[in-house]
Amino acid sequence: MNVFAVSGIPEVEPGDDIAALVEERVDLEPGDVLLVASTIVSKAEGRTATLDEFPTSPRAEEIAGRLSEISGEEKDPRFAQAVLEESTELVMEAPFLLTATRFGHIGVNAGIDRSNTGDADLLLLPKRPSESAARIRAGLSLDVPVVVTDTCGRPFRHGQRGVAIGWDGTPASRDWRGERDRDGHELEVTVESVVDELASAANLVSGEGDDGLPVVVVRDWEFGDHGGSDNLFRSVEGDFVRQALRGWEFARD
Amino acid sequence: MNVFAVSGIPEVEPGDDIAALVEERVDLEPGDVLLVASTIVSKAEGRTATLDEFPTSPRAEEIAGRLSEISGEEKDPRFAQAVLEESTELVMEAPFLLTATRFGHIGVNAGIDRSNTGDADLLLLPKRPSESAARIRAGLSLDVPVVVTDTCGRPFRHGQRGVAIGWDGTPASRDWRGERDRDGHELEVTVESVVDELASAANLVSGEGDDGLPVVVVRDWEFGDHGGSDNLFRSVEGDFVRQALRGWEFARD
Ligand SMILES: Nc1nc2c(ncn2[C@@H]2O[C@H](COP(=O)(O)OP(=O)(O)O)[C@@H](O)[C@H]2O)c(=O)[nH]1
Ligand SMILES: Nc1nc2c(ncn2[C@@H]2O[C@H](COP(=O)(O)OP(=O)(O)O)[C@@H](O)[C@H]2O)c(=O)[nH]1
Ligand SMILES: [Mn+2]
Ligand SMILES: [Mn+2]
Ligand SMILES: [Mn+2]
Ligand SMILES: [Mn+2]
Numbered sequence: 307m308n309v310f311a312v313s314g315i316p317e318v319e320p321g322d323d324i325a326a327l328v329e330e331r332v333d334l335e336p337g338d339v340l341l342v343a344s345t346i347v348s349k350a351e352g353r354t355a356t357l358d359e360f361p362t363s364p365r366a367e368e369i370a371g372r373l374s375e376i377s378g379e380e381k382d383p384r385f386a387q388a389v390l391e392e393s394t395e396l397v398m399e400a401p402f403l404l405t406a407t408r409f410g411h412i413g414v415n416a417g418i419d420r421s422n423t424g425d426a427d428l429l430l431l432p433k434r435p436s437e438s439a440a441r442i443r444a445g446l447s448l449d450v451p452v453v454v455t456d457t458c459g460r461p462f463r464h465g466q467r468g469v470a471i472g473w474d475g476t477p478a479s480r481d482w483r484g485e486r487d488r489d490g491h492e493l494e495v496t497v498e499s500v501v502d503e504l505a506s507a508a509n510l511v512s513g514e515g516d517d518g519l520p521v522v523v524v525r526d527w528e529f530g531d532h533g534g535s536d537n538l539f540r541s542v543e544g545d546f547v548r549q550a551l552r553g554w555e556f557a558r559d
Numbered sequence: 560m561n562v563f564a565v566s567g568i569p570e571v572e573p574g575d576d577i578a579a580l581v582e583e584r585v586d587l588e589p590g591d592v593l594l595v596a597s598t599i600v601s602k603a604e605g606r607t608a609t610l611d612e613f614p615t616s617p618r619a620e621e622i623a624g625r626l627s628e629i630s631g632e633e634k635d636p637r638f639a640q641a642v643l644e645e646s647t648e649l650v651m652e653a654p655f656l657l658t659a660t661r662f663g664h665i666g667v668n669a670g671i672d673r674s675n676t677g678d679a680d681l682l683l684l685p686k687r688p689s690e691s692a693a694r695i696r697a698g699l700s701l702d703v704p705v706v707v708t709d710t711c712g713r714p715f716r717h718g719q720r721g722v723a724i725g726w727d728g729t730p731a732s733r734d735w736r737g738e739r740d741r742d743g744h745e746l747e748v749t750v751e752s753v754v755d756e757l758a759s760a761a762n763l764v765s766g767e768g769d770d771g772l773p774v775v776v777v778r779d780w781e782f783g784d785h786g787g788s789d790n791l792f793r794s795v796e797g798d799f800v801r802q803a804l805r806g807w808e809f810a811r812d
Contacts, residue, residue, distance in 0.1 A: 307562040307764055317741070398799065412715040421740040421747050457748050461714050461800035462665040464790050465732045465752035467759070469716070479718045480766075487674035488570070488769045494674050495710050495767045499718035506720070506759035510780060511560055513733075514748045516741045527763060537717050546651065546809065547714035547800055554803035 307527040311511045311519035317424060318520075320352035325445030328521055334448045335525060341508040342442060343520035344456040344471055345422050347432045354426030360387040369399055376401050376556075385415075385428070392416035392430060397548055400556040409434055410539030411471050412548070413458045421514075431456065435472025443474050451475035455505040457514060461547065468509025470501035470538065477534025485532070497535055560780040564764045564772035570677060571773075573605035578698030581774055587701045588778060594761040595695060596773035597709040597724055598675050600685045607679030613640040622652055629654050629809075638668075638681075645669035645683055650801055653809040662687055663792030664724050665801070666711045674767075684709065688725025696727050704728035708758040710767060714800065721762025723754035723791065730787025738785070750788055 312332045318324070324342060334340065348354070360366075362383040369390075370383035386403065390396075393405035393416045405416045417431040432438045432454065439452040446452075454472035459465065470478065480498040487493055508522035542548050565585045571577070577595060587593065601607070613619075615636040622643075623636035639656065643649075646658035646669045658669045670684040685691045685707065692705040699705075707725035712718065723731065733751040740746055761775035795801050 307760075309560040309562065309760070401799070419747075421744050422742065424742065457751070461798060462793055463722070463752065463755065464788075464793055464797075465750040465755070466748050467752050467755050482767050485768045488771060489675065489677065491674050493767060494672075495719050497718040498710070498762065498767055499716065499720050500763060502716065502718070502720050503759040503763045506756040507560075507562070507763065509751065510753060510756045510760065513783070514735050514746060514751055515738045518741060530766070535717075540715055540717055544717075545714060546654070546807075547804065550803045550807035551800065554799075554806060556799065 308525040309507050309511055310523055310525070312521040312523060313519065315346070315518065315521055318346040318349040320350065320354075322350045323445060324350050324442050329447060332523060334446065334450055334523065336448065336450070337526070337528070338450045339453060339476065339504055339524040339527065340442070340446070340450050341453045341455055341504060341522040341524065342439075343512060344417070344431055344435065344454050345419060345429060346520040347435065347438045347442075347454050348429045349424060351432055351438065353430040353432060354423060355388065355428045355430060357382060357384040357388070357427045360384040360391065362387045363390070366390055369403065372400055373402070385418075388418055388428060388430070389416045392418060395542070397551050398554075398556070404551075407431060409436070409471070412539070413456070417456055417458065417471070431471065436474055437472070439472040439474035449475065453501050453504055455508055457509060468505035468507075468512070470499075470505045473501045476501065476529060477536055478538040479535045480529065481533035481535045483533065499538065500529065501538065561778040562760050562764055563776055563778070565774040565776060566772070568599070568771065568774055571599040571602040573603065573607075575603045576698060577603050577695050582700060585776060587699065587703055587776065589701065589703070590779070590781070591703045592706060592729065592757055592777040592780065593695070593699070593703055594706045594708055594757060594775040594777065595692075596765060597670070597684055597688065597707050598672060598682060599773040600688065600691045600695075600707050601682045602677060604685055604691065606683040606685060607676060608641065608681045608683060610635060610637040610641070610680045613637040613644065615640045616643070619643055622656065625653055626655070638671075641671055641681060641683070642669045645671060648795070650804050651807075651809070657804075660684060662689070662724070665792070666709070670709055670711065670724070684724065689727055690725070692725040692727035702728065706754050706757055708761055710762060721758035721760075721765075723752075723758045726754045729754065729782060730789055731791040732788045733782065734786035734788045736786065752791065753782065754791065
């Protein structure tokens with residue numbers, strides 16, 4: 307499996323055609339997977355914003371006030387408002403904002419970025435990243451799967467890693483159910499989220515800084531002869547951690 | 560970045576020298592990273608077990624009884640006992656057992672496997688996977704970083720993915736703090752867990768089944784000129800999800 311970044315992608319502007327930007331710089335081959343950082347998908351889709359676009363509600367002021375108090379730093383209620391508007395549920399309100407986005411992804415601050423945003427204050431996630439992936443895929447002259455990625459943190463482990471937030475042309479996961487291990491037993495680890503694993507691999511070469519490498523190609527990797535599943539984001543009914551967080555209150559000690 | 564599995568590794572037995580098994584089959588190059596599935600590290604370290612080795616405590620019987628009731632399937636209290644003995648804390652007791660292992664990793668059933676276990680009922684995780692990684696590394700004729708991997712699930716997202724549970728010869732994470740984005744702003748996403756991203760990349764070629772590919776080489780990837788951090792497992796004080804789960808009780812509706 308070969309994982310390489312596409313070099314020479316310019317600063318992406320609203321309306322840019324990502325498929326064209328990519329294919330002008332790399333010859334895709336059958337079987338490739340194309341990974342695109344959400345940051346440039348958002349830029350192309352005009353998902354930049356300024357804080358002034360978010361006049362604050364009392365709820366946003368309450369949240370920002372509490373976060374300011376906890377952190378000892380002034381938090382902008384307009385940013386809290388932006389997060390609220392991007393979210394369908396607040397999973398945690400303090401000591402940071404963890405929310406569910408409209409498309410099901412759970413992330414800190416609804417995945418709104420304040421780095422690599424170009425001239426804007428904020429970069430919102432694409433509205434429907436799997437549709438973004440489908441649009442990019444449809445624009446390619448060679449049909450390969452497209453995965454839109456982001457970087458985010460997680461419970462239990464420090465640090466962030468690349469994840470998929472949208473995908474098209476591939477199932478999200480390999481479903482190993484019904485398959486056998488080396489000893490003939492049926493498998494217990496049943497569903498392998500390959501789009502997340504691909505996004506993590508891509509992040510190793512994209513990085514988080516000023517490298518300017520938002521597009522990665524994975525070549526010579528095979529999904530293989532497995533079942534597929536497109537279920538990536540847990541709903542609250544099946545997510546005990548989310549349920550537990552609903553009943554939990556941050557308390558400083 | 561090139562990611563490939565080492566072919567021809569036999570069924571691993573207690574006492575096997577993993578470094579030798581690898582170097583007989585692949586010429587490592589400077590800059591490579593070697594990823595080894597915990598399953599063969601455990602086999603080599605004799606971490607197989609039978610259920611009879613775990614005479615049950617009342618606590619294990621209580622846990623297994625509750626899990627049997629919830630699932631409608633008979634759960635073996637000896638298995639619950641094995642999980643208890645591998646763990647320092649029960650993070651969740653129902654509807655499944657989520658625990659912290661002695662070395663800090665949080666996983667379902669303390670990461671005990673019941674597939675790819677060879678002749679044994681159970682395969683326990685290595686006792687101290689970073690020490691296992693160091694031992695494998697010390698046995699290599701060329702000094703490269705070694706990462707011990709496992710597959711596990713996570714909150715918020717369906718499915719499992721490869722993660723690092725031990726590492727040696729590399730920091731766990733790239734620390735981007737103090738570095739700049741494309742627009743000159745200081746970075747917010749500060750710590751990138753590269754050992755987890757490497758483990759995810761490796762899992763794409765190892766799979767979960769009978770492929771027999773427990774060893775993966777990552778070639779032509781660079782950690783780069785970044786700070787490093789070895790902090791991978793959150794402690795309970797810094798883990799709000801773990802705190803929330805402490806106060807939570809599963810209730811069937
Ligand atoms: N060429 C180019 N690279 C960009 C642009 N925006 C971000 N990047 C690069 O894309 C990669 C990922 O950036 P990051 O901010 O982590 O994106 P995210 O993970 O999608 O939030 C880094 O290498 C950035 O330098 C852009 O407009 N053009
Ligand atoms: N050659 C060889 N492959 C093994 C052995 N045990 C497991 N595997 C393979 O190692 C890979 C990972 O196995 P898995 O059970 O998912 O390990 P885990 O992720 O560390 O729990 C799969 O390709 C298995 O077929 C072994 O003893 N010898
Ligand atoms: Mn982002
Ligand atoms: Mn990123
Ligand atoms: Mn395992
Ligand atoms: Mn596995």
